[in-house]
Amino acid sequence: MSGYLLEARNVTKLFPAAGKKKVHAVSDVSLQIREGETLGLVGESGCGKSTLGRLLIRLLAPTSGEVRFRGENITALKDSDFRRIRKEMQLVFQDPYASLDPRMTVRDLVAEPIETWRLCGSREEVTDRVRELLRAVNVPEEFLYRYPHQFSGGQRQRIGIARAIAADPSFIVCDEPVSALDVSVQNQILNLLRDLKTSRKLTYLFISHDLSVVRYLADRVCIMFLGKICEIGDTEEIYTRPRHPYTRFLLDAVPVPDPSVRGKEIRLLKGEPPSPADPPTGCRFRTRCPRATEKCAASEPELRYIGGVQAACYYAEEGPA
Amino acid sequence: MLKAKRKQVEQAADLRLQSQIGEQERFRDQLRRMARENKTAVVSFFVIVILMLAAILAPLLTPYEENEMDLLHRLQPPSAEHLLGTDEGGRDVLTRLLFGARVSLLIGVAPALLSLILGALLGAAAGYRGGMTDTVIMRIADVTLAFPSMLLAMVIMYSLGGGIFNVFLTLTLVNWANVARIVRSQTLKLRSDEFVEAARVTGVPDRTILRRHILPNCLPTLLVLFTLNIPAAILTESSLSFLGLGIQPPNASWGLMINTGRQYLYNAPWLCFAPGAAIMLIVLSFNFLGNGLLDVLDPRMKKQ
Ligand SMILES: Nc1ncnc2c1ncn2[C@@H]1O[C@H](COP(=O)(O)OP(=O)(O)OP(=O)(O)O)[C@@H](O)[C@H]1O
Ligand code: SF4
Ligand SMILES: [Mg+2]
Numbered sequence: 001m002s003g004y005l006l007e008a009r010n011v012t013k014l015f016p017a018a019g020k021k022k023v024h025a026v027s028d029v030s031l032q033i034r035e036g037e038t039l040g041l042v043g044e045s046g047c048g049k050s051t052l053g054r055l056l057i058r059l060l061a062p063t064s065g066e067v068r069f070r071g072e073n074i075t076a077l078k079d080s081d082f083r084r085i086r087k088e089m090q091l092v093f094q095d096p097y098a099s100l101d102p103r104m105t106v107r108d109l110v111a112e113p114i115e116t117w118r119l120c121g122s123r124e125e126v127t128d129r130v131r132e133l134l135r136a137v138n139v140p141e142e143f144l145y146r147y148p149h150q151f152s153g154g155q156r157q158r159i160g161i162a163r164a165i166a167a168d169p170s171f172i173v174c175d176e177p178v179s180a181l182d183v184s185v186q187n188q189i190l191n192l193l194r195d196l197k198t199s200r201k202l203t204y205l206f207i208s209h210d211l212s213v214v215r216y217l218a219d220r221v222c223i224m225f226l227g228k229i230c231e232i233g234d235t236e237e238i239y240t241r242p243r244h245p246y247t248r249f250l251l252d253a254v255p256v257p258d259p260s261v262r263g264k265e266i267r268l269l270k271g272e273p274p275s276p277a278d279p280p281t282g283c284r285f286r287t288r289c290p291r292a293t294e295k296c297a298a299s300e301p302e303l304r305y306i307g308g309v310q311a312a313c314y315y316a317e318e319g320p321a
Numbered sequence: 322m323l324k325a326k327r328k329q330v331e332q333a334a335d336l337r338l339q340s341q342i343g344e345q346e347r348f349r350d351q352l353r354r355m356a357r358e359n360k361t362a363v364v365s366f367f368v369i370v371i372l373m374l375a376a377i378l379a380p381l382l383t384p385y386e387e388n389e390m391d392l393l394h395r396l397q398p399p400s401a402e403h404l405l406g407t408d409e410g411g412r413d414v415l416t417r418l419l420f421g422a423r424v425s426l427l428i429g430v431a432p433a434l435l436s437l438i439l440g441a442l443l444g445a446a447a448g449y450r451g452g453m454t455d456t457v458i459m460r461i462a463d464v465t466l467a468f469p470s471m472l473l474a475m476v477i478m479y480s481l482g483g484g485i486f487n488v489f490l491t492l493t494l495v496n497w498a499n500v501a502r503i504v505r506s507q508t509l510k511l512r513s514d515e516f517v518e519a520a521r522v523t524g525v526p527d528r529t530i531l532r533r534h535i536l537p538n539c540l541p542t543l544l545v546l547f548t549l550n551i552p553a554a555i556l557t558e559s560s561l562s563f564l565g566l567g568i569q570p571p572n573a574s575w576g577l578m579i580n581t582g583r584q585y586l587y588n589a590p591w592l593c594f595a596p597g598a599a600i601m602l603i604v605l606s607f608n609f610l611g612n613g614l615l616d617v618l619d620p621r622m623k624k625q
Contacts, residue, residue: 089522091518091522099518100516101516101520101534102516102538112520116525116526116529117524160519
């Protein structure tokens with residue numbers, strides 16, 4: 001037994017792209033998630049966060065590599081054998097407008113997992129269970145027979161969360177669950193997710209591009225760039241002493257409320273982000289890295305431990321450039 | 322159905338999915354608005370209802386029997402006794418028209434419904450499963466669509482022989498491919514929609530996903546297709562019967578009535594005009610209604 005709840009081993013996902021090219025959405029990613037922890041997943045748009053999240057819960061099949069759940073290789077399982085694990089893994093979507101079937105009532109939406117897994121006997125029992133779940137996510141019970149379009153974004157996201165927890169999963173991928181919401185309700189949803197995590201003993205992969213949100217929720221954080229892990233480890237450790245130049249850039253770019261300091265954020269990164277269909281040789285970050293040397297162009301740095309945190313950079317020990 | 326019309330339905334359906342997946346609950350409201358604004362569609366709707374009632378109540382509306390011969394009064398022009406005259410067997414044309422409406426309407430509705438069901442199921446399966454299922458189903462559909470539908474219908478009817486059941490079968494085989502193509506492209510879009518992914522991650526089996534999430538979201542499109550397939554089927558049947566390949570006498574269908582009336586076109590033109598006008602009326606009505614529904618489907622029309 002590896003002792004981890006979830007483990008990715010050299011997971012790679014290629015998507016076919018225009019021409020004969022392949023998009024390297026996720027390249028050779030290995031990571032572990034312990035039971036009960038929240039792993040934050042951070043990176044810019046298109047770096048493969050959602051793809052990695054979907055690979056972990058087998059909504060996508062990896063091109064190569066394997067995913068293990070409680071030590072069992074779920075990539076190798078047949079669909080019929082995987083079904084017993086399906087229930088354990090859930091997803092909270094970014095867009096609460098697109099992720100609820102517009103033609104179903106709240107009752108039917110939340111009942112779907114309960115009925116699919118036959119967790120309750122009669123219709124009344126199912127409805128009671130739905131009420132319970134709605135209470136748990138703070139959606140008034142009298143809305144049971146309303147349709148998604150009659151709700152605000154925040155409430156829809158609560159309904160999405162009720163669906164996600166309905167079958168009592170142990171692992172939930174939260175794919176930017178608040179980034180489509182008004183700032184005013186973001187905190188409520190984040191608190192709800194945090195409370196549910198303790199009360200239901202959940203483990204999260206929390207995807208976000210908002211570093212402050214990740215700091216608030218995540219025990220450990222994983223920084224991705226162009227389908228690869230740059231750095232992964234204890235959140236506070238990484239936030240206070242980033243090893244990888246890209247992490248440093250991200251932390252510096254966290255929006256500053258003071259307008260006089262704003263604008264600096266952009267200056268740090270030069271050039272366009274390279275295309276995932278055609279990643280640079282050697283270190284993928286080198287075309288934009290202030291520290292890049294010939295060595296970086298020649299070969300790709302592996303993830304390695306530097307004081308309890310893993311980083312993939314040849315000069316991780318040396319501090320900012 | 323015409324190629325151009327199919328394209329239009331396809332486009333409208335696509336746009337609808339792109340623009341307002343969260344708002345489809347409003348289709349009902351949109352229908353209500355159409356009822357207020359599109360008078361042609363409303364009139365057409367009532368014409369259809371009246372024709373259907375007339376067909377159902379045919380025996381009550383006329384004193385004559387469908388096949389009641391009266392050789393003493395052959396080929397009589399319209400008069401007070403015979404509002405639309407009599408035919409070569411002395412049968413009352415209006416009576417035959419009313420009974421023919423049963424056949425023609427049944428032939429419009431039943432194959433349109435059958436091809437809708439068949440096309441929706443196959444199209445959804447092709448779009449959702451992809452791979453071999455998709456390739457096989459869509460190749461067959463493409464081949465079907467490559468032939469002019471009339472030619473295809475003639476070939477099938479010729480090899481099966483006449484009779485109402487074979488007409489159903491033929492019209493279904495001719496029309497399902499249109500539906501399949503459109504439903505497939507809708508399914509492809511819906512499949513990558515998040516609420517379908519949400520069902521998959523919940524462990525809902527594929528078949529249930531199709532039934533519960535994908536097909537219901539295609540319903541507005543299916544309604545339009547249904548309405549537009551009916552006149553296509555009626556026209557095809559009329560042509561088939563006119564060519565002697567469809568309904569067999571002594572049953573009356575409008576196409577068949579034109580076929581037999583043709584020989585008396587000079588001395589008894591009402592034999593052709595009455596069923597001809599009836600076909601035109603029903604086909605136009607369904608087309609107007611279908612176009613109205615198509616406007617409702619197309620989100621670009623919603624803005625006004
Ligand atoms: N189904 C797909 N087919 C082809 N390419 C895809 C597919 N899904 C994702 N990609 C590509 O893979 C890359 C990673 O996409 P992914 O959605 O995982 O990024 P992300 O980090 O979640 O971005 P965002 O922050 O915008 O959500 C992108 O370049 C994207 O275009
Ligand atoms: S390996 Fe080189 S290019 Fe890559 S991040 Fe480190 S210094 Fe920059
Ligand atoms: Mg994403």
